[in-house]
Structure formats: C-alpha cells, structure tokens
Amino acid sequence: MTIDFNSDYKMTIGGVLVQTDETFNVINPATEEVIAKAPEASQAQFEEAVAAAKRAFPSWSARPSEERRALVSKIGDLVEKHADAFMHLLTKEQGKGRAGAEWEIGGSSIWCHEIAKQTLDPEMAESGEPDRSIETHRVPLGVVGGITPWNFPVLLAIWKIAPALATGNTMVLKPSPYTPLCTLKLGELLNQILPAGVLNVVSGGNELGAWLTSHPDVRKISFTGSTATGRKIMQACSSNLKRITLELGGNDPAIVMPDVDPKAAAKELFWASFQNSAQFCVAAKRVYVHEDIYDEFAKEITEYAATIKVGDGSQQGTDLGPIQNKMQYDKLQDLMADAKASDLSFLTGGEFPEGKGYFMPITIIDNPPETSRVVVEEAFGPVLPLLKFKDIDDVIVRANDTEYGLAASVWSNDLTTARSIADRIEAGTVWINEVHSFSPHVAFGGHKQSGVGIENALDGLAEYTNSRTIYTNHGAIGQ
DSSP states (O other): OOOOTTSOOOEEETTEEEOOSEEEEEEETTTTEEEEEEEEOOHHHHHHHHHHHHHHHHHHHHSOHHHHHHHHHHHHHHHHHTHHHHHHHHHHHHOOOHHHHHHHHHHHHHHHHHHTTOOOOOEEEOOSOTTEEEEEEEEEOSEEEEEOOSSSTTHHHHHHHHHHHHTTOEEEEEOOTTSOHHHHHHHHHHTTTSOTTSEEEOOOOHHHHHHHHHOTTEEEEEEESOHHHHHHHHHHHTTTTOEEEEEOOOOEEEEEOTTSOHHHHHHHHHHHHHGGGGOOTTSEEEEEEETTTHHHHHHHHHHHHTTOOBSOTTSTTOOBOOOSOHHHHHHHHHHHHHHHHTTOOEEEOOOOOSSSSOOOOOEEEESOOTTSHHHHSOOOSSEEEEEEEOOHHHHHHHHHOSSOOSEEEEEOSOHHHHHHHHTTOOSSEEEESOOOOOOTTSOBOOSGGGEESOBSHHHHHHTTEEEEEEEEEOSOTTO
C-alpha cells in the first residue's frame, strides 16, 4: 500500500485511519507557513483508542515473544524503507537539516532491530529444598500511554513503541502537537504489519495528554519532555498508581581540563552544545573551562561558530535549523533580554534576525555569574555560557549545583583524573572525551529532577513489565 507522506494526515485507532471534526495547524518553523492540518482527537475518539488497545491486549500479550519481537524488527524495516519520506517530512515539521534527520531516522530503524533482540528470561531462585522451585517472570502491564516531544519526534516515539510492544503491551501514542505528522504517518504505516489496536496514534493538545495520564485503563505512562510537565504527569498518574517512566530536562555540565588541545576541544564541545540547535535534553548547556586555556578555548569555539550556517533545514549546506516552535522561540527571546539587562558579555550572537522563521543565531556568553539565568536555566536553544574554573573540587560543586542530573561530560588527556571527576558528577550518564553516545543496550536515565526510571537496555525493557513470582512445591499433597 502506497502512503502519501505529504497530505491526508489521520489518526490510527483500532487499525483504522480516523479523521476528526476539529483540526489544528502544523507550522514549518523555518517559514512560519502552515504545512498541514492535523486531526484533533475528541474525547470519544480517545476513549475508543484506549478501548481498542485494551481489546487487543489479551491476544497480543499471549502471542509468543519471538513473534512480537519479529514484528518490532519489521517496524525497523519499514522505517528504513521509507527513510527518505520520513526525513523530508521531519525537516518540514521539526526544522532540522538533512544530517540531523538522517541521524534520527536511521537511529529509529536501528533501535527497532536491536530492541527486538532483547529478552527478559525467567529468573530461577534457590529455594534450598529439592522438591520446591521459585521462578520470577516478567509480564506485560496492559495498555501503555506514550507521550513524545518535538525535538526528536520519531526516534523518541520508537524508544517507547519498541520495548512496549516487544514485552506484550499495547499502546496509545500521543505525539507533540508541534510535530505530529511523522508520528501519524508512522501509525498509518504500521497498520500494514501490526494487529488492529496494538498501536493507536492520536493527536491533540494538552487536554488529550490529561485524558491519557488520568485514564484508569492506561497502566503506564512513558513521557519525554520538560521537568515541569513531568511533575504534572507524575501527579496525575498517582491517582491510580500508574507506572511511569519520565525522561525530563537537563542542564548538563561539561568540564574541560587544561591538558586538552583547545582547538580540538572547541570543535567537539561546539557540537556537544549545539547539535539540533541545542534542542536536546543532553546538550552540554554549561561548559566549564580551566582558566589556563579559557581564553584560547573561547577564541576557538567562537571562530568555529562563525563557520556554521543557521537556516532552513531543507536548504543544502544548512548546519543548524530554526527553533522548533514560537513558544520556545519567545522563551529564548526573554532569556536574551535578561542577559542583556544583566550586562552579560556576548562572544557571539544574541541578536535575533528579522524576517520569517524562528531563527536564533549561535550565542556564546563569556563567563557569566553562576547565578545568571543563562547558567541556572535549561535554555533549550543555541545559548551557551562558558564558565572559568581553577580548582577541581570547586568546579564539581558548581557542576552539581542544579536540580537536574541527566548527563555530563569530562574532557581531559589524563584519564585517571577524568574518571575521578566523572565518579563525583550527579548525573545518569557521564561521557569522558566523547558525548551523545547512546545504545539500545545501555541504560539511560536521569538523577534528581531529570527523570524517573530507565530507558534502553534490559532495565528499560523491564520498565514495561511487572514481575510475577511462582512458587511450586513439587511434592505430592497428602502423601
């Protein structure tokens, strides 16, 4: 069946493509033009999506694990087969350039194939008695609600779909209203291989999210997004004790030691900070540079920034695209107004261009006070404070002085020192001399207010299950 990725966006409910009476506009952030009207689910349609998932659960969960996992792998095949169409649409609705789209869509396919290889085998416990056995099995939860963000709408949907379906759950998936189109087409595409009701894709705004997080038949919510929204979801889920996985915000520190080459480190840290126009939960958002190399590093990263093209992701040669939506764009304008009012020193950027599109230049700020908003807040846009340090103990205290604890990085040619620093950082992931490495087989999660639970690896797979322990006495009763 041929799918038109450029029009006719519909929801998937119970294996059927569904249109709605109400729609909402989807904006290309590079042009501010309306590129599509997406369906806005009514409460009745949402209820049918949950009911369809609930109906599909018994047969799907009873299906042999290897069959479910084979279908998850086929999801990866379909994504790969339609990669060009997904990448083109992703650039239109999200704004990222070709390289970023290739990274996201290619990663989505890989994730499906690799998650499909994972199994949660029964665990046998020692009972100490020859006629007695104890087995712990991992069993699916039921209907899972997935809520995905606008920065990596396809990849982070797959991070939820693949483990949820592989472990025998069914799903109701809600994409961000800023970037619903690829996800709606993904739902349409997967109708070709998944039984009706196993994956339902519904679109809408905050009201739809509230219905999903409070619904009594939804057993778990997996959410990726801001810490503020994560708190609200956690509160809503507490009413009926839903399981939750929350991958939330970050204010990730990078610590650059004096023994590195400033020019080489500057290029690495530029992309650590500005990939996807810094709309990345694990972007390096505070870069602490030792005073011995601070001036040279600041010069090198500023000069490198001048070589980077910010523009429409659909145009050849664009390195970084626009801010994805007007709400985030306005927040960044407010942050820049505060930085100027605070008389901070800009190495580059800070001025928003005239004309269409939510474009913001690469902005690097020279050693602002630790209490500045540009240091304390997660900008989620191309704003980077460079901060000077002298003492290792002091910089570790400064790096940890945040409500967040998602990721961090340490850069040094002395691996013993780098490791001793990494061991003291309060974050779920710490990279040494690299950044933004992820794997379906490596656990990812946040400390403090950067999240609850784990994604990826067997720990992440287990988050979509309950444990069931069976004790069996093999001796005859009454004999």
